[in-house]
Amino acid sequence: MQNENRSRPVGRPRDQRTDEAVLDAALELLIAVGVEEASIEKIARRAGTTRAAVYRRYKNKEDLFVHAVVHMRERTEAALGPWETMSLREIWQLYRKTETIEALFGYTQILARLIGSICDHPDIMAAYNASDLEPRRVLFGKIIERAKADGTLRSDADTEIIIDMFVGAIVARLLLRGRPAHIEEMRDYIDRLFRQIFAEP
Template structure:
């Protein structure tokens, strides 16, 4: 017999999801990355540590979701053009990466990735996959408008846009204003349009 629904187990409670992320952000701001614990987060969120571990496998994953983004796909703004769409996405990524909490969490997540391969795998499965879905939606619109003759490689576009912003913010610690971001987008769009 076939049944429909959410399958085995309890359905996810999105109020608990939100409470965990809010608690994690508040603790991070109050005590810093090193002193955030799953126990303290659970207590502040009014839930159990087990509920947190059903959602996140590590503190790094939880705080990454809390300060940068969750695994939920957020469709990029439709500005009417590929350049405009990429610029809007780039502005959102820049804003997320430049926040004080992101600047505290991301370097520590990188350390955990280097020590624990499973952290890297989880981040790729959850967060990189959702980012690429967002980019796919954006590029599909450009193909539909006739701005691109074919669908570009998602991985390449993701690496070029995200990589440029990551390098600027976290490696060389420079600000990237809208004019510079527009230049990055212009080069990216030119490359996408000129490829045979």
């Protein structure tokens, strides 16, 4: 999902291969060592470029991390399809796919690092929330409203609570309780979660 309101990297467009290398390096180091240890110098070295090349694209490390995470989400979703136009039942089937579950496993590793950086780098999470998380909540809210309108959900269902329940359940299962050992275990959990959302027997 493209977010047209997201701030653009500073500077004029550069080589796309270097763009991708810098974003990938930032993600890899974010997962491996966290925000504090993932310096611009280390990111540039891992990407096979220079610090100057990174700073031509991004204002600072925080700006780079936000763009890297958003880029990862957009790249993953481009392969999965236009989820924002799907029905809630179609979203259920999307989340059951092996590639979606694998993407969730990778994303929650990054989310854990971002959450862990809140005290020392609150601007990173704030910027990511504004540029990515909140727009996604709005889109997911529209999916839920459509489900209420077509009778899939109760008309008096609380949209905000449903979103929080869904996101909270996924985060709790993957971060707080630990990643399931097998894809099928997570698929079963997703099925159980959606059955609660639909309130089906």
